[in-house]
Amino acid sequence: MGKTSKKQSKQANHLSPHVKRPTIFDLERHTGFSRSTISRAFSQDASIKDDTRSKILKAANEIGYSLHPGARMIRAQRAYRWGLLLPHLENPEYAQLVECFDAEARRAGTHLVLGLTHYDSEVESAFLRHWAAGEADGVITDVVSWEQNKPLFENLLARRYPFLVLYAAPKGLPVIKKDSYDSFCLGLRHLLDLGHKRIAFVGLDEPGSEHSNAHRAYINTLKEYQIDFDESLMVKGPNNRTAGIDAWKQLQALGKNAPTAIMTFNDIIATGVWIAVHSQGLSIPKDISLIGNDDIPEARLMGITSVSYDRIALAKQAIGLLEQMRSTPETKPQELKMKTELIMRGSIGPPKKLAH
Template structure:
């Protein structure tokens, strides 16, 4: 009687194992392990047989054993300010692409610009044993992370520096970008230029305000206190600030908007006015090209990609000193910043 080869099939309700895959493909466990982990040393024909067995059995790799062996979970956390902010979309996608190229899962969440919520979210991710963190900080004291960093959780801060801890930081050049934007307005004849920004405790706000003052000083312009307004980016607050700057006997003839949310509200305010007012916004916004809005554009994807690459270099054992990287911004002239004073 001819010998019949019997394939081991997993019992109903049990997850198929690498042993089941090996039996079905007629190979050893080590061969299955090499295929599953993408290692070299397997012929194309053998790899095909193993993959067919994996597909037939519905095998899924269980990473628990790898975590125990290596102390790594193949996951990283990303803490954003606001998931709805369009700046963070390309940033998050870039981080995810780098993580995926390293075989890691990305878990993200939003601090809603609340330092307490940021800390809770970061520590919750650490409790789930993420290998590393990318944080857009809401607070200015990150000493709560020191035990996690000492325990090996690689950490990179983005958009704003960490507070009171030493960590890699990836920024856009907020000072230089704002300075260039205001210089652009000055070059088109404006002397009364308003600045509407976010809350003063935020690093990017203070840097962009510093750039505004530097450009005005370079032009020999004394800034009137009424030309500067900082606060929340709530539409009603921004609208009130813009309307106040645009009223009175000597209104501003141009506005520099400190971020994309401020720009959107300012565009709506200016749309209702008969007198043209020049506008430059920091951050690009959707439809800005169609609306003719001049902006200082950040490369959010480059910021995310650079942060993720630094993180994985740390995870791979890079022992160099902590880095502070400032990526350049670009002035995109589309018409609104080139209007002359009325």
């Protein structure tokens, strides 16, 4: 082995042999300053001479010491972490939200912790209880089951623990949602004005899905144009691409009664429809028109008309509201709405029989 330099030896002597991470005691021995002085050096608000702070921070860098996050948490009585609870990351919409929330949390001097429920209400409950016990200052969640975990959410609300629900929540709970009803109606009216009479809707097979903006827009716009609702054109499935593929097969089986256009709950389902259509040598919009929701990157590449919103603005508002709820527990539950717009692309055209 090579020789150890005097400088390295001098620094090593200040480190306890059985401690992997340098502690404040090591820094105390290394600098000669008291622990209280060292603590003040790491606090921007503490009263301490600039020269002393500089010496301590320089020495800390030399031995590899950093303030233990637990100490910061104890002093501030907070975790400096926000929990984000999502069903999965298969949907690029969720992946993009993670990026936006993480960037906004860091900008605010905090961090993001991600949890995935995989649509399991017990997993959802475990995450929420763990984070609410002090592991996170607040939670943003796309809820799995209101019915099964209702008592837990009511308890969090009563304790004034900061949490915010994504997309939809029972009345009285804090929620941030997309104001997409009018955008969906606009897309449907465009299809109807082009001559489409048989428009299918592919939604989610889960409780409460009939209250979604997409579902309500579909039902109400058909009524507006005096078109009778046809249950065979309403397809429900899971929140993934396979649902779109299966929906296309089911709708094709209707033969002469098959739809000429399809609107989906979101883009991940729409991309499944797109894949199924093109796998049969057909094309969009020549053989079928298609509208999605969320404006994910794949939808843009495939040219799918979609409903878009500002995810960065959503993350900023959400983190800001959680911080307000944390610092001011008396803050009443709020409902935040994000504006949306219909992004027209090449997936919409007249019905095939009217195309020429």
